[in-house]
Amino acid sequence: MSVRRLADASVQPKEFSFTPDNLAWAKKQLEKYPEGRQASAVIPLLWRAQEQHGGWVSEAAIHYVADFLGMPHIRVLEVATFYTQFQLQPVGRAAHVQVCGTTPCMLRGSEAIRKVCQERIHREPFHVSADGKFSWEEVECLGACVNAPMVLIVNDTYEDLTPETFEKVLDSFDRGVPLKPGPQIDRQFSAPVGGATTLTDPEIYATSPKGGTPLTDARAKTPGAAANVREAAVPQPPVGDATGKKQ
Numbered sequence: 060m061s062v063r064r065l066a067d068a069s070v071q072p073k074e075f076s077f078t079p080d081n082l083a084w085a086k087k088q089l090e091k092y093p094e095g096r097q098a099s100a101v102i103p104l105l106w107r108a109q110e111q112h113g114g115w116v117s118e119a120a121i122h123y124v125a126d127f128l129g130m131p132h133i134r135v136l137e138v139a140t141f142y143t144q145f146q147l148q149p150v151g152r153a154a155h156v157q158v159c160g161t162t163p164c165m166l167r168g169s170e171a172i173r174k175v176c177q178e179r180i181h182r183e184p185f186h187v188s189a190d191g192k193f194s195w196e197e198v199e200c201l202g203a204c205v206n207a208p209m210v211l212i213v214n215d216t217y218e219d220l221t222p223e224t225f226e227k228v229l230d231s232f233d234r235g236v237p238l239k240p241g242p243q244i245d246r247q248f249s250a251p252v253g254g255a256t257t258l259t260d261p262e263i264y265a266t267s268p269k270g271g272t273p274l275t276d277a278r279a280k281t282p283g284a285a286a287n288v289r290e291a292a293v294p295q296p297p298v299g300d301a302t303g304k305k306q
């Protein structure tokens with residue numbers, strides 16, 4: 060695990076403020092929380108600040124978010140330096156690669172993935188490549204161990220990697236057309252490699268109330284889609300509820 064410090068003063072911008080669109084969005088976020096609990100919006104606001112500022116959080120952005128939420132600067136600094144989704148120094152324009160190096164990924168080849176980063180991006184983590192497009196770091200478990208080894212790039216995970224397929228992922232970011240996230244082998248989500256090994260009897264699905272429609276990847280997350288988008292169906296009020304009652 061690396062030491063997480065703010066970037067050198069020489070690269071810190073003097074000021075930060077949200078764009079009008081982001082400001083309107085941030086004000087809307089505050090409405091989600093009860094009066095006096097607006098500090099709960101600190102992570103989404105920091106994330107939006109990072110997106111606005113080329114993929115990293117400056118000291119000015121930390122102060123801005125703290126003032127916006129009425130929090131002491133040190134409290135927001137604690138959040139920004141604790142969570143590895145926040146980058147504290149400039150990152151590559153095309154992609155900042157977070158390579159998982161925890162045990163399951165290590166046992167399945169993360170060393171080779173890291174070597175690709177060292178050879179293709181920079182020998183050391185947290186350095187931007189010579190062309191300014193890429194940067195990388197090693198992080199702890201990102202929760203996709205079953206598809207190890209894997210990397211996280213902005214919002215998306217790329218899994219079941221080999222050095223060759225990882226190079227292709229980097230190529231796709233270089234071209235500006237990222238490959239589809241998820242497993243980079245013929246595996247559906249985190250299902251067994253080679254196909255299902257249980258519940259394979261078609262009879263089970265013949266009696267399904269949904270008619271046994273097979274799961275497909277067609278509705279899988281697309282590259283770049285925001286990670287904080289609600290993916291579950293939004294509950295609807297019951298038809299003819301109390302809000303429609305007649306006088």
Ligand code: FES
Nearest residue numbers: 159164200203204
């Ligand atoms: S160990 Fe790599 S995702 Fe969990």
